[in-house]
Amino acid sequence: MEHMQNRKRSQARMLALQALCTLEAVGEAFRTELPRFLADPENLADLGISETPDGDMLQFARQLADGAWVDRKSLDERLEKSAAHWSLTRMTPVDRNL
Numbered sequence: 001m002e003h004m005q006n007r008k009r010s011q012a013r014m015l016a017l018q019a020l021c022t023l024e025a026v027g028e029a030f031r032t033e034l035p036r037f038l039a040d041p042e043n044l045a046d047l048g049i050s051e052t053p054d055g056d057m058l059q060f061a062r063q064l065a066d067g068a069w070v071d072r073k074s075l076d077e078r079l080e081k082s083a084a085h086w087s088l089t090r091m092t093p094v095d096r097n098l
Contacts, residue, residue, distance in 0.1 A: 008057045014047045015057075016064035020097040023069050031069065034062055068097070 015038050022037065023030050030037075037043060038061050039053065053061075068075060079096065080088050088096060 008053070009060060011047065011049050011053065012057045012061040013064060014049075015043070015053075015061040016068070017094070017097055018043060018047065019061065019065035020068055021093050023065065024093045024097070031066070034065060038062060038065075 019034055019037055035058070038058050044050075044053065076088055076096070080086075083091070
């Protein structure tokens with residue numbers, strides 16, 4: 001049972017990362033689309049998620065994506081301070097969001 005919970009949380013993190021990259025590309029207006037995006041069968045298939053996610057998994061993914069998006073300025077500042085010899089503009093969106 002614990003393995004299943006860990007797998008769902010891992011899948012939720014992958015979904016959140018996809019959502020963050022899309023938010024960065026599209027912008028704030030995309031936040032209203034997050035629930036649909038996170039449950040979209042094509043997105044799930046792209047990530048290798050074959051089972052329909054339950055509400056808890058989708059809620060966790062949304063919390064992660066929303067939380068990181070809302071706090072992105074603070075998180076970017078912390079990242080820039082700790083990334084020696086790298087500016088945020090040199091980082092790919094995937095690397096920065098990870």
